Amino acid sequence: MAWEPILWLIFLVINIALISLVIYQIVCLTDLEADYMNPYESSSRINSVVLKEYILHGAFCILFLITGHWFISLLTFLPTYYNVRKFLSRQHLIDVTEVFRFIQSEKKIRIFKLGFYLVLFVLVLVSLVLSSINALVDEDDAIDFDSLQLPSFI
Template sequence: MADIFAWLFSFFTLIALIIIIIYQLMCLADLEFDYINPYDSTSRINKVLYPEYILLGVLFFFYVVTGHWVMALFCAPYVYYNVKLYRQGKHLTDVTEIFNTLSREKKQRLFKLFYLIFILFLSLFWLIYTSLDDHED
């Protein structure tokens, strides 16, 4: 039963991460279509960047602590990429360069979104598998 709660926590954490990435993509789309100015767009994206990094770190740590090694290995490249960006100082969106890097920023977030959706499907699979396995006992 504890495994089901672990997978539920994982599922809802991944949903929160997906919502954060979609919000960032919406801010970039609003900027692209001139619905919002660059300063507001970058400040909104930068406000949700640290919660994204923290949530992903908590999820990775949770997988390691609970012994879900395969899921931890799937999260490791994403965690490594975020840590690399943070250490290089490239994690925040720059208001003066946003129009030059808009295409790269959108591609980066789309890749993150698809990667999180893949991990979400794996988590959902393990949630269903675990609940069916517990039900048979």
């Protein structure tokens, strides 16, 4: 049984969960900015998912490190360091009384995280497809993507 496609599928599910958590936070901040939601409700909703996002992202980084995917592990290390730094300085939760002061910067941070997770989504999806193709092909006939020749017209 090929374990590599299963690992990439787990990475894909974790990445989709991270994307959905960040989109939820952006929607809550946008609703607060448009005055559809009061600050208490918005900050309590965001604060309930922030720690889940941090833990899931830390697990994401550690799984890449354990499975030997060094490049993507290094890519995910910087946001993990940022999350740990914010958590240890107790700045990871949104304060109800000052939410309107920092709403634009909080939205920008989350939009940057969303872009980062979308780039990771593409990397994980491509890796899932390539590992699935390699797993389906017989061991003797495995595709070596490094030695593929481009057509002459390119």
